[in-house]
Amino acid sequence: MKINRLEGYFETFKPANLLTMNMKDRIILHVDMDAFFASVEQKERPWLKGKPVIVGGDPRKRHGVVSAASYPARKYGVEAGMPLPLARKLCPHATFVILRDIEKYSYVSSQLVKIFYHFTPAVEPFSIDEAFLDITGCQRLFGTPHQLAQKLKNEIRNELELSCSVGIASNKLLAKLASSLNKPNGLTIISKDQIKNTLYPLKVGKLWGIGEKTCNVLSKFGIRTVGDLASFPVEVLKDQFGKVGEYLHLIANGVDDSPVLVKSPLEKSMGHEHTLPKDTNDPDEISSVLLSLSSMVARRLRRKGLQGRTITLKLRYSDFVTLTRSETIPKPTDSEHKIYRLAKGLASGLKAQSACLDLGIRKVRLLGVSVSNLVRDRFSSQIPLPFPEFYDQKRDVYLAMDKIKDRFGEDSIAWAISLIFW
Numbered sequence: 001m002k003i004n005r006l007e008g009y010f011e012t013f014k015p016a017n018l019l020t021m022n023m024k025d026r027i028i029l030h031v032d033m034d035a036f037f038a039s040v041e042q043k044e045r046p047w048l049k050g051k052p053v054i055v056g057g058d059p060r061k062r063h064g065v066v067s068a069a070s071y072p073a074r075k076y077g078v079e080a081g082m083p084l085p086l087a088r089k090l091c092p093h094a095t096f097v098i099l100r101d102i103e104k105y106s107y108v109s110s111q112l113v114k115i116f117y118h119f120t121p122a123v124e125p126f127s128i129d130e131a132f133l134d135i136t137g138c139q140r141l142f143g144t145p146h147q148l149a150q151k152l153k154n155e156i157r158n159e160l161e162l163s164c165s166v167g168i169a170s171n172k173l174l175a176k177l178a179s180s181l182n183k184p185n186g187l188t189i190i191s192k193d194q195i196k197n198t199l200y201p202l203k204v205g206k207l208w209g210i211g212e213k214t215c216n217v218l219s220k221f222g223i224r225t226v227g228d229l230a231s232f233p234v235e236v237l238k239d240q241f242g243k244v245g246e247y248l249h250l251i252a253n254g255v256d257d258s259p260v261l262v263k264s265p266l267e268k269s270m271g272h273e274h275t276l277p278k279d280t281n282d283p284d285e286i287s288s289v290l291l292s293l294s295s296m297v298a299r300r301l302r303r304k305g306l307q308g309r310t311i312t313l314k315l316r317y318s319d320f321v322t323l324t325r326s327e328t329i330p331k332p333t334d335s336e337h338k339i340y341r342l343a344k345g346l347a348s349g350l351k352a353q354s355a356c357l358d359l360g361i362r363k364v365r366l367l368g369v370s371v372s373n374l375v376r377d378r379f380s381s382q383i384p385l386p387f388p389e390f391y392d393q394k395r396d397v398y399l400a401m402d403k404i405k406d407r408f409g410e411d412s413i414a415w416a417i418s419l420i421f422w
Helices: 036-044 084-090 102-116 145-160 172-180 192-199 212-219 226-231 234-241 243-252 283-303 336-356 395-408
Strands: 002-005 028-033 053-056 066-069 095-098 123-127 130-134 164-169 186-189 269-280 306-317 322-333 364-376
Touching: 028 102, 028 145, 028 172, 036 053, 036 066, 036 095, 036 102, 053 084, 066 084, 066 322, 102 123, 102 130, 102 145, 102 364, 123 364, 130 172, 145 164, 145 186, 164 172, 172 186, 172 192, 192 226, 226 243, 234 243, 269 283, 269 306, 283 306, 283 336, 283 364, 283 395, 306 336, 322 336, 322 364, 336 364
Parallel strands: 002 186, 053 095, 164 186
Antiparallel strands: 028 130, 028 164, 053 066, 123 130, 269 364, 306 322, 306 364
């Protein structure tokens, strides 16, 4: 196991009551499962352990992407979000697994959460394969933060036969960064007196929430490392980016006061169905209904501050034969147009399948769209950021439409194409 121990702060930390603890005195632990989807597949099929495994869409389709790759596959340059044809080219001898049974991964994720609760009640599941734990004041029960993290890792290994990487720091930003520094099976602790030495040499893209497009924007100002961003005049950043400039300055200096959000369990899915007034096989009418359904689902997601990765289409024909198809994407979304495009693609696939099976022209009676594999929208309660990767480019339009519907009703505004047949 890889261990990077920077424990100056934590070795001298004195236990205190969690409810009276100052935000600056917190100890936050971030758990990030190692190649989660691929590891679950290797657990079920032991003969795949130690071999390149790639989980994602159908590798025969051009639009499929990688959801997860085992570490042997990553040695060939395969990574999440990569088009599957490219992954096959880089690692042709890998075992490709189509991501279909999301319930299987959700079940393993629920078992992980149960383990987290063995150590603290302050647990924030952040996605299906990662979570934040506030372990402030837990030393009397479990020892030092390092000892607690090791016990947690051992329990996950013994109970689920999976490995994880753990980061520990005084806030969520640094804990999440720490968990990424020594993967796989790492345990990294960033103490307060080591923040600058740890952060400043890193490329600015290592900071949570800053992606490639933001890096390109910052590079125009000569900002390439976290140290560059931390030392850049904050007033200039505020002049260029408004309130976001101050936010960038704070995270570059390791400052983050966001709490571990202890909330009720996430809903498993959100969806809407619609029985057509008349059975049809008109592609334009079907597209119109799918867009309306996608808009309603996306609005519910935004209202509850959620996003989802798995989009499911339900299609019932006039003979009452009902089919469902799902697709899982790497990055969660609450965008109605992304949901719509995926649902429409699934509908086209079902139509092509019917043609191949010589089932004739079948009319559609009912359509349904749902989104599952839900996570909390990490930016729903934060200031809007101007860079493209932080939110869908249509997000401002979606939010404006949401406000209009809140005030004047659900039918007060809609996309023009969805009104043609709806």
